[in-house]
Amino acid sequence: MLVAQCPSCKRLHPAPKTIEGKKVKCKDCGHEFVARVVSSEDFRGQPRRSKPAQSPETAKAAAPAKADESAQEEDVVAQPIEDDSQPFVAFPRASADDAPAAAAKQIDPSQATSVKCPHCNFCHDMPKSAIGKTITCPSCGNDFMARIQMDDISPEMLASIPTGLAAVADVDDSLSAGSASRGEEKFFSGYAAVNTIGTGEASTIWQVKKEEMAEIFALKQVVKRSGKDFAMDQAENEYQVGSKFNHANVRRVLEIHRVRQLLFVKEIHLVMEHCPGKSLNDYTPGTLVSILNVFLQTAKGLQYIHEQGYVHADICPEHVISSPEGQVKIIDLGECCTTLTVKPKPRELVQFGSPELMLCRPIDKRTDIYSFGATLFWTLVGERPAITEKDRQETLEKQLSAQPAGLRNLVISCIALNPTERAGDMAEVIAKLESLS
Numbered sequence: 001m002l003v004a005q006c007p008s009c010k011r012l013h014p015a016p017k018t019i020e021g022k023k024v025k026c027k028d029c030g031h032e033f034v035a036r037v038v039s040s041e042d043f044r045g046q047p048r049r050s051k052p053a054q055s056p057e058t059a060k061a062a063a064p065a066k067a068d069e070s071a072q073e074e075d076v077v078a079q080p081i082e083d084d085s086q087p088f089v090a091f092p093r094a095s096a097d098d099a100p101a102a103a104a105k106q107i108d109p110s111q112a113t114s115v116k117c118p119h120c121n122f123c124h125d126m127p128k129s130a131i132g133k134t135i136t137c138p139s140c141g142n143d144f145m146a147r148i149q150m151d152d153i154s155p156e157m158l159a160s161i162p163t164g165l166a167a168v169a170d171v172d173d174s175l176s177a178g179s180a181s182r183g184e185e186k187f188f189s190g191y192a193a194v195n196t197i198g199t200g201e202a203s204t205i206w207q208v209k210k211e212e213m214a215e216i217f218a219l220k221q222v223v224k225r226s227g228k229d230f231a232m233d234q235a236e237n238e239y240q241v242g243s244k245f246n247h248a249n250v251r252r253v254l255e256i257h258r259v260r261q262l263l264f265v266k267e268i269h270l271v272m273e274h275c276p277g278k279s280l281n282d283y284t285p286g287t288l289v290s291i292l293n294v295f296l297q298t299a300k301g302l303q304y305i306h307e308q309g310y311v312h313a314d315i316c317p318e319h320v321i322s323s324p325e326g327q328v329k330i331i332d333l334g335e336c337c338t339t340l341t342v343k344p345k346p347r348e349l350v351q352f353g354s355p356e357l358m359l360c361r362p363i364d365k366r367t368d369i370y371s372f373g374a375t376l377f378w379t380l381v382g383e384r385p386a387i388t389e390k391d392r393q394e395t396l397e398k399q400l401s402a403q404p405a406g407l408r409n410l411v412i413s414c415i416a417l418n419p420t421e422r423a424g425d426m427a428e429v430i431a432k433l434e435s436l437s
Contacts, residue, residue: 004035007138034136115146188219189257189269202231207274217254220270234334235268241310242272242333249301251275251321251331275331277323280379285322288403289437294320295376296433297328302372303426306365310336313343313363315371316352317378339364351384355417366419369429373414373422380407385415392417406436 004015008031019035117137186193191208208219222235242253252273259267285291314335340362354370400408
């Protein structure tokens with residue numbers, strides 16, 4: 001038996017194959033939708049929605065009308081609505097080896113591609129000829145333009161797509177023209193480069209400005225180097241997390257621009273708050289009072305991140321910047337994640353990472369407390385704390401012997417190898433730092 005399902009009331013209607021792909025109107029709820037006619041076997045296990053019970057009087061009044069409809073089945077969907085701009089019909093995704101199902105839906109698996117409805121996020125298989133055209137989602141009933149799912153593109157598929165459809169595959173509204181030059185000036189996503197702030201393993205940080213604005217920004221340029229590039233993933237994560245933060249001691253992440261070549265993202269430009277100053281990796285405060293001020297502000301920034309339900313997961317001297325005026329900013333949120341996340345095995349030794357981070361165990365705010373304490377230890381002593389159990393307590397106390405007892409005890413409590421032995425949260429750390437200032 002062939003049926004069509006109304007996406008609004010979910011009622012199944014017997015339907016002739018001839019109305020496939022045409023706009024119809026549900027007899028029960030009046031919702032207009034594009035008919036997708038399939039076998040009733042596709043809905044096995046789903047309860048068929050029954051009509052409301054009729055009173056004897058209502059049934060008697062309806063009897064003459066039913067006699068006039070002898071040419072139609074009782075539940076047949078209303079006649080198709082004529083429309084010159086007929087949309088394509090999207091079909092639920094079938095598995096790659098489900099050739100019989102694909103044939104029943106009149107799609108050649110070799111000519112199919114995947115699209116996703118932006119309204120309900122349901123994936124559908126579509127003929128490639130539908131890319132760039134309006135289709136109707138059978139799940140939610142909304143119309144949308146068919147765009148290629150980037151993860152489904154193969155070199156063979158790329159070669160088969162008309163070149164004029166490259167822009168259609170862009171799934172993000174924040175597209176940019178990428179980097180370009182105008183005379184001697186270099187531009188990134190509409191921002192003019194002033195100078196280079198620094199370079200990393202996979203990125204370059206630029207000081208930039210917009211022509212119509214006097215404010216200076218920082219722009220992180222990340223260029224893809226391989227098929228699965230961790231730096232690109234970190235840049236995406238930094239924007240998704242950092243754009244939610246707004247605190248005086250955490251660098252703001254303002255915009256993201258994805259630069260595409262054909263259908264693939266080749267560069268990411270992150271526009272961020274410009275934070276003038278030097279990191280603790282390049283500059284050590286000259287007095288104990290200055291050190292306490294830097295770490296008090298760092299603790300407040302971390303406390304804010306923890307209150308939002310996140311862990312920075314990469315606190316180290318390089319990611320704490322202090323301006324000439326004494327303003328401190330925590331930067332680089334690429335590793336930031338929600339509490340109790342289990343991080344994959346680090347690609348290299350995380351020098352200030354906690355034992356649980358290195359052992360791929362769930363992390364929480366105590367992970368940041370360890371990295372905070374290790375960074376403070378490094379600033380005071382000039383080297384990282386020992387990570388072996390043997391004589392560790394005695395060695396740490398000896399290395400910190402020149403520091404006040406209160407500060408010495410705070411640092412040692414932060415860098416305990418067992419998370420349960422560390423300071424409970426950043427509020428406790430802040431209170432102890434304020435008592436020492």
